[in-house]
Amino acid sequence: MANQYRKLKQRIPRTRQNRAAARKRLSEKSPQSSIWRSKLSSALALMVLLSIGSIIISCGWISILFIIDPQRVAWLNNFLPSEAKINISETDIPKTLTxxxxxxxxxxxxxxxxxxxxSHSSQNNQLPNIFLLPVFKERNKCRSDCQELVELRVYKKSKEIEFNLQKEPHYYQGQKIEINGLSQFFVEAPVGSNVSIAGNENKEVYLPLTEIKTFDKPKSLPGLWFDLQGKHKQGNQSIIYGQIxxxxxxxRSLENMLFWKNPNNKVPQWQQVTGSKTEELVxxxxxxxxxxLQLYQIQAGDLVKNSVFLQPIELKPRMNIYGYQQSLFLARNxxxxxxxxxxxxxxxxxxxxxxEYVQAQIDLIKLHxxxxxxxxxxxxxxxxxxxxxxxxxxxxxxxxxVLISSPDSGREIYNLLQADRGRLWNRTTVALRLNPQRRAVLAWAYLMLTVQRGESRANTWLxxxxxxxxxxxxxxxxxLVKLNHEVKNTHPSQIIGRVKKITTVKYANWLPVDGKADIVVSDDQVLYQIDVSAFxxxxxxxxxxxxxLQLPKIQTSLFWIKTLGLGNDVNIQIAVWLPDGEQQVKTATIKAVQMQNGKLKLLVTGDPIGENKEGYVPHPPLAFTNTALEWxxxxxxxMEALAIANPEVVEDVIPKIWRALQQSGDITGSSFTWTEIEEKMKNWPVQMIDITRDGNPDLVLTISDSAIASFKNSPQLEKINTPRTIIFAETGEIIYNDFNRDNQQALTAIAKLNNDQSIALLVGSKDKYSVRRWSEINQRLE
Incomplete structure (x- = not known):
């Protein structure tokens, strides 16, 4: 208990005691031992600091190499787990050619x-230190030139010791450019047209480049120039095209410089044209x-030092001098x-x-x-x-x-002017613009315009x-007389019209197409008048x-021969439908023409033909030339077969047919059931024809008199002597109907108009024929 209540004494802090004891012990020890311990501690601290610094520097250097040259630190992959390995591109690893x-x-x-x-030594089959390697791919479904160039790669020899000691040299892959070929639209476009090389990138077909050639290097050219080439067949024409x-x-870079094409199979050449320091590409x-001739000059690039580009020499003015500008205008044409x-x-x-550029323009014009x-x-x-x-x-x-001194050259020169597609006309109009008083230029402009646009248009221009x-x-x-000597514009005659027989003619009102004043009709022939519906x-x-129709002030036989295409053939066919339904066709001859108030009439002679029976909607006689129509x-x-193939269509149109028959008055009463109506209509003939030109066939239904009379409540159809037609579009809408009470008409035929190939309906009435075609704008027959 005494211990529990002993008096507490104030304790001296342990730190003070330790320090005092340490000083006492150190004073008692040898001074030499203390010095060695101090040096050892300092050395250890320095070694630690150096090690830490080395590690930091090494990590920093590895980080820099990892950024700028990952291949140099690829050895770390041997110590890293798979998910942390450094990604090394194949181009970063040198390879042998094999x-x-x-x-x-x-x-x-x-x-x-x-x-x-x-430059390199070709001894011992040594490869150059830097070389270009073309890469090809085999084309599918190919018969010739099947290797398509797809890449150009630059390889550079490795200088690392570990690779130089090996048997085969190793090469780093440098720049690589993909070769896509040239747009077919660009290659097939006419020379001189402003067509982009890319064309329509989403839809365009690209033509392959199949070979690579090195230009023979003139000493003045900077760098190396390569021509990638391909060939394309367009009809009978062979076109060569390429990429520079x-x-x-x-x-140490590859650059695409130029795309080109040529229909004459000539390849680009380096040629001294302008007298400049370097040759031009021609x-x-x-x-x-x-x-x-297209001319390109090598020019230094502005954006990248030591770069070059090909500058085309164009005939656009670079100086504000009138004569110089007009000279370029003449050259462009x-x-x-x-x-x-x-x-x-x-x-x-x-x-x-x-x-230098203006001088190049002058030299280019001189070369042409x-x-x-x-x-x-x-x-x-x-x-x-x-x-x-x-x-x-x-x-x-x-x-x-030549035209004046060669009396037999008229036809040949006429054909030359007629075949011109602008190269002569452009030259003529430009020369006339600069000198309107030059009579010879005016003459050629007048002759060309007469041949291509007609005498009336030429006279108006004159x-x-x-x-x-x-x-x-x-x-x-x-x-013009010398040029037109026995020459006629002979495009095929394509005429359609209605025919009627005439007995009396005022010949003074008609213009003979053969240039003769009198129209002679033999005893066994008759005269017909054709009211032209279309030509x-x-x-x-x-x-x-x-x-x-633009008419000349004075109508001539030559004008109508050219306009109607009667130069080679003045015959026309006349078709008439006889009372028994038979069609009779005769050949007639066009003798004269008359044009008044927008109505064109032809006077023809031919053999007598049968006359069709008068009726409610008769087919009038039809006139047509051989090349006008394609039936x-x-x-x-x-209708029964159509119901099997497409029941929805039949279900849709039968009520509309029945309604059209009732509205026309041909069918009275409504005592028929749908089953009876379908039974009576099942043998009605239908045709599927694309009238609306939308790619979908439209339904053409032709209904005869007997088919209508088969309904019990139908009246006698004595006046009707021809089948009538109703046409449904693919949507089910009625687009043509002969059963309208107000329309005294009947569909005579469906045909294609030659030179157009559009579907046309020939609709006959008592006094005329009309030609109706589908209007995509108004969505109806017009």
Whole structure:
């Protein structure tokens, strides 16, 4: 108990005691031992610090390598778990050529010839340090040129010691560009048309490039230039096309430079054209006698140092000088020689040096001029070739001399002007614009317009020209006579109309189509008048009334021969339906024409034909030329057969047919059940024809008199002597109906109009025929 209540003493803090004791013990120990311990502690601390620093630096360096060159730290994968391994691309791992080919083979790809991208020694079959490797793919369903170029790869030899010590050299894959080919739309587009290389990317077919060629390198060209080529067959024409690729050794990069095509199978060439330091790329797209050269100059790029691009030399003005601008205008329209002559005079007047681009334009025009001059100087065996080359070179008077001095050359030159699709007309109008007073140019413009647009259009144009006097008009008419000597515009005659027999004729009101004043009719023939319903004028179908037809001030036989296409054939067929339903066809001859108030009439002679019986809706006699119509007569099927194939359609149309018959007054009463109606209609013939041109067949139902009379309550149909028709669209809507009480009409035939191939209904009434076609805008027959 005494211990429990002992007096507590104040304790000295242990720290003070420890420090005092430590100082006492250290003072008692040897000084030498204390020094060694201090040095050992410092060394250990320094080693720890160095180790930590090394680890930090190593981790930092590994991190940098991981970012800029992951392949250098690939050895870490041996110590990392699978989910933490470093992803190394195949391009980061050097491979031998054998390994490269094996890898491509696994992808069903093959390699082409290795192309060196730098000079190297070819001894011992050594590969270059940097080379281009074309990669090909086998095309499916291919008969020729089956290897399609799909990639271009650049490989660079590895310099690492571990790879250099191996038997085969290893190569890193550098740049790779994919080759997609050229748009078929671009390749097939006419030369000179502004068509994008991409075309319609969502729908366009791309044509493959099948080979790669190296341009013979002129010393002045920077880098290496490659031409990827392919061939395409369009009808009978073979087109070669390609893609220009440039390798820049300073940037060690491949660049797509240009896409091209050529219908004359000539490949691009490097050629000295402008006298500049480097050659220009020339693409010769000349077809026939029409020269067309595309010129490209190498220019330094602005965005990337040491880069280059191909700049096309275009004929767009770069100087504000009138003569220079007009010269380029002449050149753009094919008048190379006049443009070159004008530029020569301008160069003499301009004292300051021209820019490199303007000089290139002048040299390009000069190159074209040399071609057209050579052609015009040549002695041609054909007058038309002589005229063609003269006009292409701007030698208008020489061309007229050929026409005037060669009396038998009219037809040949006429055909030349008729076949022109703009190359001569453009040259003529441009020359006339710069010099309206040049008579020879005016003459050729008038002759071309007469041949292609008609004499009336040409005369109207001539009247609008300045300072046209009577002497000029007479001179042009004389040239036209030489050109039109025994020449007629002979597009096929395509005429449709209604025929009626006539007994008396005022011949003064008719214009003979053969140029003769008298119309002679033999004793065994009769006269017929054809009221024309539609005809083709060589460009489009014209439908009655013909109020939009442009008539000359003075109608001539030649005008109507050209308009109606009567140059080769003046015959026309006349069809008439006899009382027993038989169709009789006779051939008649067109003798004269009459045009008044939009009504076109033909006077024809032919053998007598039977007359159709007068009736409520008779078929009037029909006139048509052989090439006007193509009859549409698909095999009919019964309503019963249609019900089996498409019951929904039959269920939909039978009530509408019954309603149409009742509304017409041909059927009275309603005592028939639907079963009885369907039974009576089951053998009615139907045809499926796409009248509305929407790709879906429409139902054409032809109902005879006997079919209508089969209903017990039907009246006697004595006046009706022809079948009538009702047509349903694919939607079930009635689009044509002969059973309307107010329409005294009947469908005579369904045909395709030639040169149009659209379906037309020939609808006959008592006094005329009408031609009706489906209007996509108004959604009805018009």
């Amino acid at each position: 390994e490269i080919k094996k890898s491509l083979k696994q992808q069903k790809l093959t390699t082409g010839e290795i192309l060196a991208l730098e 690729v440039h390798y820049n050794p300073q940037l 693409i010769d797209q000349t077809v026939g006698l029409e020269p067309r 094919g008048l190379w020689t006049p443009a070159n002559a004008w530029l020569i005079s301008i160069q003499k007047e301009i004292k300051k040096p021209l820019s 001029s040399q071609i057209t001059k050579t052609q015009a100087d040549k002695n041609w065996a054909s007058p038309s070739q002589t005229v063609l080359t003269a006009l292409m070179d701007g030698r208008w008077e020489k061309g007229l001399d 009247e609008s020209q300045p300072q046209i006097n009577r002497a000029t008009f007479t001179y042009l008419q004389d040239l 083709h004028n060589g460009k489009t179908w014209l439908i009655y009334p013909f109020t939009d 549409v007569q698909p095999s009919p099927m019964s």
